[in-house]
Amino acid sequence: MSDLITVSIALGPATLLAGFHASGLALKRRHRGKPGEAAVDDFLARSKGWWWVVGLFALAFLSGRPGVVVFMGAWSALALREFLRVSDTGFATDRWVPGVLIGTSFGLNGFVVFAPQAGWQMAPALVVPCVLVTLALRGESGAFLERSSRLVWGWLVCVYLPAFVSALAAADLAPREGHPLRTFFFVLFVVQLGDVLQYIVGRLFGRHLIIPRISPRKTWEGLLGGMVGAGVAGAVLADCTPFGRVGAASLAVACVVAGFLGGAVMSAVKRGYAVKDYGKALAGAGGVMDRIDGVCFSAPVAYVVIKLAAG
Numbered sequence: 001m002s003d004l005i006t007v008s009i010a011l012g013p014a015t016l017l018a019g020f021h022a023s024g025l026a027l028k029r030r031h032r033g034k035p036g037e038a039a040v041d042d043f044l045a046r047s048k049g050w051w052w053v054v055g056l057f058a059l060a061f062l063s064g065r066p067g068v069v070v071f072m073g074a075w076s077a078l079a080l081r082e083f084l085r086v087s088d089t090g091f092a093t094d095r096w097v098p099g100v101l102i103g104t105s106f107g108l109n110g111f112v113v114f115a116p117q118a119g120w121q122m123a124p125a126l127v128v129p130c131v132l133v134t135l136a137l138r139g140e141s142g143a144f145l146e147r148s149s150r151l152v153w154g155w156l157v158c159v160y161l162p163a164f165v166s167a168l169a170a171a172d173l174a175p176r177e178g179h180p181l182r183t184f185f186f187v188l189f190v191v192q193l194g195d196v197l198q199y200i201v202g203r204l205f206g207r208h209l210i211i212p213r214i215s216p217r218k219t220w221e222g223l224l225g226g227m228v229g230a231g232v233a234g235a236v237l238a239d240c241t242p243f244g245r246v247g248a249a250s251l252a253v254a255c256v257v258a259g260f261l262g263g264a265v266m267s268a269v270k271r272g273y274a275v276k277d278y279g280k281a282l283a284g285a286g287g288v289m290d291r292i293d294g295v296c297f298s299a300p301v302a303y304v305v306i307k308l309a310a311g
Helices: 003-030 037-063 065-086 096-114 120-137 144-160 163-170 182-205 220-236 245-272 288-310
Strands: none
Touching: 037 065, 037 182, 065 096, 065 144, 065 163, 065 245, 065 288, 096 120, 096 144, 096 163, 120 144, 120 163, 144 288, 163 182, 163 288, 182 220, 182 245, 182 288, 220 245, 245 288
16 A cells, blocks of 8 residues: 555545535534524534544554554553543542553563464453452452443453453455555444444434433434444445455445443443543543443454454
8 A cells, every 4th residue: 555545544534524524614603603503512512522532543543553553552551541430430530550560461462463473362460460469468348349340341451451452463364465454454443433423413303312311312213324434434445355245245234343342331331430531631522441441342354354364
């Protein structure tokens, strides 16, 4: 793949988001002082967070595999810290937790990208016992099972599952000439695109709520819009996968559905603790965990499907 095409892939999401943002500004002028203005303002506020995601993603893509390690490592560490704060484990302000978070997040992604044959999939078999033993030796006896379960659960969801995205950058699973990170790009792009389209279509045409007690804004119309849009994008980006256009479109749809289910799970966690967002790291779009929740659950699906296809 030529450098021009590589840059186009990196900047493509920004171009698409710029179109969405421009449409939002046009709608704001049209609905100024009208009932629909609040919805447009909400969309424009969310787009600020999406710009951060797109910018960091493009930087990671253009930086190659080291960029992937830094991007996914930092993303996972920040997401886990937000989860620990929201879930009230008592570890979020502990001295040793930040070091462990940074170490496992960057260390795991480093192994995934640069030593994919080292058996990184077995990381939970080492990390989980180490965490539990460490807590016990520290004398953490108060509500030990509940607190340690939250910590381990958070690590698995925020660090281990997203590492499957990094795994797509470790080995070129698409047996065609091209940029080595194109599969990494494909998964992140279709998941985030599906999320954006679910929001837009849901706000414009959504009538039938899916799980109103957990996600009061998620509608069947929005989910369908996200699936269709991501499916079309998947077919266009088929060269980023080992599949033809139909297979790539199907993979994109599967990623969107898995991402939606992941978002539902993480929303259920938030509702259980009566919070709206995991944090405020991304202006208008909540915290890092609010943006990575779909990737946490779609990444393993994509990895397994592509790995099986690659033999």
